[in-house]
Amino acid sequence: MSGSLRLRQLEALKAVAQHGSMTRAAGDLGVSQPAVSRLIADLSTELGFTLLDRRDGRLVPTQEARYILPDIRRVVDLMAHISETSRGLNERKAGHLRVACLPGFATSHLPGVVSKFLHARPDVTITVEPDRPERILEWIIGEQYDCGITDSFEGHPAIESETIAVRSVCVFPKDHRFAALDRVTAQDLHGERLIHARRDSPFYRRLLETFTQAAAVPRPVIEVRQFTAACEFVALGEGISVVSELDALTYAGRVAYRPYEPAVPHRLSLVRPIHKTPSLITLEFMESLFDSLRPLAA
Structure with a gap:
């Protein structure tokens, strides 16, 4: 033969x-x-x-x-x-995606995006892995995941990224005096019980600058890593917080919120390995995710 x-x-x-x-x-x-x-x-x-x-x-x-x-x-x-x-x-209707993301994002905005994406592509499967930003970058650099969603990203030669600044809002209990305001300023937070992001985060450092400029001195009571955790504590009446509007929307039925001034946008970065050729499904998913964030752009 x-x-x-x-x-x-x-x-x-x-x-x-x-x-x-x-x-x-x-x-x-x-x-x-x-x-x-x-x-x-x-x-x-x-x-x-x-x-x-x-x-x-x-x-x-x-x-x-x-x-x-x-x-x-x-x-x-x-x-x-x-x-x-x-x-x-070829028709972007089949394949498997591995997505790394922030823990709060995995329970707030991402499920809706994934659900809509899969509904139009019944043969696509997705793995979602939440973890801290440092771990997400390790995975992307090591080409273990197709793409990731993280914050505080400052660039890396092995990573291609696109960043979007999401509006931030002040969240507070529904019966709080802030409910009478159209917007909440840094000065309004003087003396308020503050639930805040971790102290070493760029977001918290920028928020502190607004307090300093307004001569406002809130009372820090709880430090959290995730905005969703901050919203949960606000819903329990433990204080107020300044978070990404993305996360505030998830708690819209349990807390109230108003625009925060001066603006302190939360910068989210969509990242992927630069040396790994992305699949069509990966590119399309990243585009869908970015489009879903545009209405919240600062």
């Missing part, structure tokens, strides 16, 4: 074995009857034995052909599956 078997030859034998007729096999394959005969003859030559016998007006596989037909069916079905999957990938 020369080793030059072709998929079309295998398809021809599978079709003839199924239909018992060259003519019906030709109709199934969308080719002429002589073309099927030639494919079978060439395959017989390649394999070195007869493939078909005629019995009672039907073509039936020989004993040798029956022995290899299960393998042939598996090969033909596998190739059909690969072809179908490839079409899905």
